[in-house]
Amino acid sequence: MKRSLALVATLASGMVLGAAAQTPAAPAAAAAPATSSKIAVIAFQVAVAQTNEGQRNFADLEKKYDPKRQQLKTQSDEVDTLTKQLQQQSATLTDAERTARANAIDTKKKQLDRDFQDTQSDFQQEMQDLYNTLASKVYDVMQAYAEKEGYTLVLDVSQQQSPVLFASQATNITKPVIDAYNLKSGVPAPPPSADVDAPKPAAPATPPASH
Numbered sequence: 001m002k003r004s005l006a007l008v009a010t011l012a013s014g015m016v017l018g019a020a021a022q023t024p025a026a027p028a029a030a031a032a033p034a035t036s037s038k039i040a041v042i043a044f045q046v047a048v049a050q051t052n053e054g055q056r057n058f059a060d061l062e063k064k065y066d067p068k069r070q071q072l073k074t075q076s077d078e079v080d081t082l083t084k085q086l087q088q089q090s091a092t093l094t095d096a097e098r099t100a101r102a103n104a105i106d107t108k109k110k111q112l113d114r115d116f117q118d119t120q121s122d123f124q125q126e127m128q129d130l131y132n133t134l135a136s137k138v139y140d141v142m143q144a145y146a147e148k149e150g151y152t153l154v155l156d157v158s159q160q161q162s163p164v165l166f167a168s169q170a171t172n173i174t175k176p177v178i179d180a181y182n183l184k185s186g187v188p189a190p191p192p193s194a195d196v197d198a199p200k201p202a203a204p205a206t207p208p209a210s211h
Contacts, residue, residue, distance in 0.1 A: 043158040052187040
């Protein structure tokens, strides 16, 4: 049942999770072009996930799925127990009894896999919806901040295919945008977690639609 346990462990960890744990240092900028352009970089996905609202919403989503995670763990434990019992008692069972038990275990395994896939799909869809809704609002704040500060171009360094190879940390507006959004939203910072090492949900890879 290693596979089933791995599935449950994956769901329990938040399915995602890690990219939003901290605001990464942006790569530093090559020599500034001889123009009046003012360029900034932002880890946009991190900014969205690390707003107070993002942390609250993602935490609420995880809590919503806690009962289902517990259910999946219970199903997995049951399959493991039945499998061990069959292995231990196999020599004392008739062929018909072994076949019946093996079929019952196989049915439970298939049900566990189906339940996991359904739960994972629902969780990921809800997380994507949460991210997209919040990302649109964070984008508006970022745009207003960039215009206020006179930036003519903002590059997203959280994308794997980011063209930015080097950038001064002074050009990284991730934290200022997070702070500006928190101020606008009025959502308080979440209380410190008892488990400071617990992984935080990473933002979905899909960026928000262009405005």
